[in-house]
Amino acid sequence: MQNRMMQSIPVGTNTLTVAVIEDQSKIRAGLQVLINGTAGYRCIAAFSSMEEALSRLEGLEPQVILLDIGLPGMSGIEGVPRLKGRCPGAAILILSVYDDDGRIFAALCAGADGYLLKNTPPARLLECLREVVDGGAPMSLEVARKVITLFRECRPPEHSEHELTPHETRVLRLLAEGHNYKTAAAKLGLSVNTVSFHMRRIYGKLHVHSKSEAVAKALRSGIVR
Numbered sequence: 001m002q003n004r005m006m007q008s009i010p011v012g013t014n015t016l017t018v019a020v021i022e023d024q025s026k027i028r029a030g031l032q033v034l035i036n037g038t039a040g041y042r043c044i045a046a047f048s049s050m051e052e053a054l055s056r057l058e059g060l061e062p063q064v065i066l067l068d069i070g071l072p073g074m075s076g077i078e079g080v081p082r083l084k085g086r087c088p089g090a091a092i093l094i095l096s097v098y099d100d101d102g103r104i105f106a107a108l109c110a111g112a113d114g115y116l117l118k119n120t121p122p123a124r125l126l127e128c129l130r131e132v133v134d135g136g137a138p139m140s141l142e143v144a145r146k147v148i149t150l151f152r153e154c155r156p157p158e159h160s161e162h163e164l165t166p167h168e169t170r171v172l173r174l175l176a177e178g179h180n181y182k183t184a185a186a187k188l189g190l191s192v193n194t195v196s197f198h199m200r201r202i203y204g205k206l207h208v209h210s211k212s213e214a215v216a217k218a219l220r221s222g223i224v225r
Contacts, residue, residue, distance in 0.1 A: 015040055015041065016040060016063055016129055016133060017042050017043075017062045017064070018035050018042065018043050018044065018062055018063070018064045018065075018066055018129060019043070019044060019045040019046070019053070019057065019065045019066070019087075020032065020035075020043055020046040020047070020065075021047045021048075021049075021050060021053045021065065021066070021067045021068060021071065021079075022046070022048070022068045022095070023048050023049060023068060023070070023072055024068075025048070027068075027118070028048065031043065031046070032046055034125070034126070035126075035129075038126055041126065041129065044060055044062055045060050045062065049071055049072055049073050049074070050071050050073060050075070050076065050079035051074060053065075054079070054083070054086060057083070057087055058086060061089060061090070062090050063089070063091065063133050064090060064091050064093055064129050064133060065083055065087065065090050065092045065093070066093050066129070067079070067083070067093065067094055067095065069096040069098055069189060070097070070098065075189055075190070076094065076096070076107070077103065077188075077189045078190065078191065080092055080107065080110040080111045081110055084111050091113040091114070091132040092111065092113050093112070093113060093114045093115075093116065093128065093138065094107050094112045094115040094116065095117075095125070096115070096116075096118060097117065097118050098189070099117055099140075099142055099146070101146055101149075102170075102174075102187035102188040102189060103189035104143055104146055104147065105147075105166075105167070105170055105188070106167070106170075106188040106189050106190060107189070108147070109165070109167040113132050113137055114128060114136070114137050114138040114139055115140065115143045115147075116128055116138065116139065116140050116143070117140040117142065117143065119140075120140060163205060164202065164205055168201060168205075169223060169224065170188070171188070171195060171199065171202070172202055172215065172218050172224055173224045174187055174188070175199075175215055176218060176219060181195045181196060181199070199211065202214055206218070
């Protein structure tokens, strides 16, 4: 009912439209108040889970989807590509408490257009909504620093013949560091099934048949160090 009521609010031609996906009701309500209380912005929908958003977003066409990561059920990271498919014209801006390397890397590799921490000041958050619509990739300062470090760490060897994606390299690196599928999934903010999917692709590209073979070959080849 709440979403249908928000759809009836008139939206000006120059108004930036936002959908919010956030499971904590106080934060979700606060974001709606901030956005709707600012000239030139309108929150046209707010959802408490990824499943609810995917079932009700069709036809709304927000310009920005402001997305939490730690959602009940499907995580925000796993939902990013699905949101891209459902709302191809929308920019996806992460708003999360998580600032660990794994989740940042996984969210950006999944297709997020920017990554902000929840301690972002309200005025800056509103600026970032405009920035991401204009083609920018807004990030909190702490996140931007981590992205630079991750980029350097995950740079593939110059003569790599295996064509692993950066995300596959990240998974393989965690396994080489001693993680199992479950702890690697937790580090990346993914499900164990998603990590298993990545590993099946890695096996095919490296022409191996087990985790130990994949890690050994990656170390020998310089894919991970």
